Amino acid sequence: MDLNTLPKGVIEAAREDCALFRGGQEDLSRAVTGYPQTLRHKLTGHNRAVLGVDDALSVMELTGGRNTICAMARQLGGVYIQLPAMGELEDNEDLMLSFLSASMALGDLARKAQAAVADDGVVDVHERNGLLKTAHELQGKVLHYLTQLDRVYGDADVQQALRAEQNSGGGER
Incomplete structure (x- = not known):
């Protein structure tokens, strides 16, 4: 195509x-x-x-x-999410900040969904677009966290897979 x-x-x-x-x-x-x-x-x-x-x-x-x-x-009905580049120094503090960011984004999505239906009981096009944008941001934050988790705590096989992905240009999941 x-x-x-x-x-x-x-x-x-x-x-x-x-x-x-x-x-x-x-x-x-x-x-x-x-x-x-x-x-x-x-x-x-x-x-x-x-x-x-x-x-x-x-x-x-x-x-x-x-x-x-x-x-x-x-x-195609999906989204593209840019993952962090390999080689960045990451540790437990980075992981906690990333997890906190994802958790806050989930809370933000829940608040926006509740607000969308609270006033009139329906989700209009404008509200839907806002919810989709927020959900996309949430998805990116969750994948960012999981990528950091792999880099910090991944076993030898995971680390080898990460290096192979980076070398092949396939770092995005």
């Missing part, structure tokens, strides 16, 4: 990621495709050019943007 078969939101997200590149789109295009105009053609569909998944991944790696993957995940 290529990105041009997905809703325009994904292509627009890819354009946003491209805009993050400091050297300009032609330099980014050269880095991704080897040619100065090819990326622009793929982002506009010029002459039926298609932005493929490999090119989108290269753009995200070079720009640090994650708009494209977030839009793709949203289209």
Whole structure:
């Protein structure tokens, strides 16, 4: 599947990621495709050019943007969560702070859900969007905590798996 078969939101997200590149789109295009105009053609569909998944991944790696993957995940009914980079010093204090943050986010979600139904007994679109945003933040905090737990207390097999994921670029779960 290529990105041009997905809703325009994904292509627009890819354009946003491209805009993050400091050297300009032609330099980014050269880095991704080897040619100065090819990326622009793929982002506009010029002459039926298609932005493929490999090119989108290269753009995200070079720009640090994650708009494209977030839009793709949203289209597929999911979410993308950036996990902390390997190599950061983590200890029990980091774990406790991370757990506290996740716990507070869960409480925040519960409060917002209660407030959404308290006034009229229904959840409207605006309230739903707020709940989904809060739930996404909660999910990220829980995964962040579990990642830290693996790094601090994971046994030899877990540590080896973490190193393999990092070396393969598959650090996100």
